[in-house]
Amino acid sequence: MDIEVGEELNRDLFGKDFKWGVSTAAYQIEGAHDADGKGSSIWDIYTERKKKILNGHHGKIACDFYNRYKEDISLLKDLNIPNLRLSTSWSRIMPSGTGPINHKGIDFYNRIIDTSLENGIEPWLTLYHWDLPHALEQKGGWTNRDIISWFAEYTEICAKHFGDRVKHWMVMNEPMVFTGAGYFLGVHAPGRTGANNFLPAVHHTVLSISEGGRILKDLLPAAEIGTTFSCSFIQPYTNRPKDVNAANRIDALLNRMFIEPILGMGYPENDLSFLKKISKYMRPGDEDKMAFDFDFIGVQNYTREIVKNSYLTPYVQASLVKAKDRGVPYTSMGWEVYPESIYEMIRKFNEYKNIKKIYITENGAAFPDHLIDGKVNDTQRTKYIQENLKQVLRARNEGMSAEGYFVWTLTDNFEWSEGYHPRFGLVHVDFETQQRTIKSSGHWYSDFLSGQNDQTKSDLNLEKSNLISSNASRS
Ligand code: BGC
Numbered sequence: 001m002d003i004e005v006g007e008e009l010n011r012d013l014f015g016k017d018f019k020w021g022v023s024t025a026a027y028q029i030e031g032a033h034d035a036d037g038k039g040s041s042i043w044d045i046y047t048e049r050k051k052k053i054l055n056g057h058h059g060k061i062a063c064d065f066y067n068r069y070k071e072d073i074s075l076l077k078d079l080n081i082p083n084l085r086l087s088t089s090w091s092r093i094m095p096s097g098t099g100p101i102n103h104k105g106i107d108f109y110n111r112i113i114d115t116s117l118e119n120g121i122e123p124w125l126t127l128y129h130w131d132l133p134h135a136l137e138q139k140g141g142w143t144n145r146d147i148i149s150w151f152a153e154y155t156e157i158c159a160k161h162f163g164d165r166v167k168h169w170m171v172m173n174e175p176m177v178f179t180g181a182g183y184f185l186g187v188h189a190p191g192r193t194g195a196n197n198f199l200p201a202v203h204h205t206v207l208s209i210s211e212g213g214r215i216l217k218d219l220l221p222a223a224e225i226g227t228t229f230s231c232s233f234i235q236p237y238t239n240r241p242k243d244v245n246a247a248n249r250i251d252a253l254l255n256r257m258f259i260e261p262i263l264g265m266g267y268p269e270n271d272l273s274f275l276k277k278i279s280k281y282m283r284p285g286d287e288d289k290m291a292f293d294f295d296f297i298g299v300q301n302y303t304r305e306i307v308k309n310s311y312l313t314p315y316v317q318a319s320l321v322k323a324k325d326r327g328v329p330y331t332s333m334g335w336e337v338y339p340e341s342i343y344e345m346i347r348k349f350n351e352y353k354n355i356k357k358i359y360i361t362e363n364g365a366a367f368p369d370h371l372i373d374g375k376v377n378d379t380q381r382t383k384y385i386q387e388n389l390k391q392v393l394r395a396r397n398e399g400m401s402a403e404g405y406f407v408w409t410l411t412d413n414f415e416w417s418e419g420y421h422p423r424f425g426l427v428h429v430d431f432e433t434q435q436r437t438i439k440s441s442g443h444w445y446s447d448f449l450s451g452q453n454d455q456t457k458s459d460l461n462l463e464k465s466n467l468i469s470s471n472a473s474r475s
Pocket of ligand 1: 025028177300408416424
């Protein structure tokens with residue numbers, strides 16, 4: 001769909017209760033990896049392993065948010081961004097994962113929460129954004145069923161210390177990514193591989209998500225409790241039954257494997273028979289324990305995937321056809337730019353009748369940014385966000401739930417196995433000096449949020465002409 005840049009997009013169209021924000025995650029921004037009693041997380045350990053992370057990058061310093069949080073929160077205020085999604089680092093709060101609390105860690109998150117609120121910014125907390133305490137990984141991490149009680153202990157501590165001020169909670173971030181990349185493919189921490197790690201990790205994660213939801217709801221009945229999922233719009237490479245079936249299997253794996261048991265529907269094993277092996281890790285009563293009625297679900301979408309049958313790929317017999325091999329536009333992550341994907345995912349999640357409410361808790365893009373004369377003119381990112389927002393609006397106008405939108409992310413940061421190379425921020429970071437520079441996308445978001453649409457319109461028309469000329473010079 002070709003949507004004109006600069007036209008019809010206006011904050012008011014989303015309604016006054018729509019939540020606008022940015023999303024961040026502890027390990028990607030905080031740095032201060034061993035400050036003030038913090039324990040090691042699996043990412044502190046994994047990034048030290050040779051050749052695991054592009055260019056040997058790590059999160060020891062990252063954006064130094066631990067020391068610069070005041071500056072970054074006042075940047076949010078300057079940008080008119082009213083909601084900040086962030087995660088707590090489990091090993092900063094409980095260095096060994098269970099047992100003694102590190103009060104300096106609690107103090108740090110109290111400072112962030114208080115500073116945000118003083119600046120009129122609502123903090124949204126995610127309890128787990130992939131940085132498991134290393135001490136727990138040494139006991140088997142997510143493959144050990146005891147993790148359900150370790151996670152419950154940590155959840156309770158966070159609820160008790162932060163629940164008086166934090167009104168929006170997310171139990172976990174993208175379970176499919178951290179179990180798939182971390183326990184099956186071995187390309188994320190802790191670097192485990194194979195079905196014998198992946199399947200128990202999946203099951204214990206599902207049980208921990210629902211248990212975390214129950215604990216938060218019990219302790220904080222007035223708070224809004226959710227959890228977030230990654231998802232991609234999946235389409236078959238051809239209409240041949242083999243490709244269509246392959247696409248269904250990948251859809252079950254990437255989009256349905258976590259949400260469906262949580263909604264009380266069980267694992268989608270009829271569409272992905274390999275999931276039948278999870279029964280080995282099930283105990284009596286688990287079917288019920290897996291389900292929890294969340295107040296909201298965070299949908300996180302970046303792209304679509306085209307899938308074809310592949311006999312050579314174990315377990316799923318399917319492979320992804322890369323965007324660059326399809327001749328379509330893609331980001332620095334190699335992900336296709338396909339805004340309709342977010343609409344399709346909102347629709348898919350709206351079709352589950354037990355989901356009460358949906359927020360888009362992440363969406364954004366990495367492009368090669370250039371800091372020139374103190375400016376980053378990232379028109380591609382602005383356009384990406386605008387076109388995705390138009391799809392969110394389209395879903396809302398058709399009566400679907402999509403009650404908020406959080407850009408990934410505020411500042412450029414540590415992009416997991418890709419290190420610092422892909423830049424997703426609305427704000428550029430010079431990682432040598434920690435200098436922040438608001439990109440043109442950040443200025444656009446700020447103007448959009450403050451309702452300065454006339455200004456926006458003329459800026460965008462200018463950007464549009466830049467885009468046209470850069471496209472013309474490429475062809
Ligand atoms: C994750 C973020 C990540 C972003 C871009 C999401 O999968 O929640 O941590 O940086 O996507 O890859």
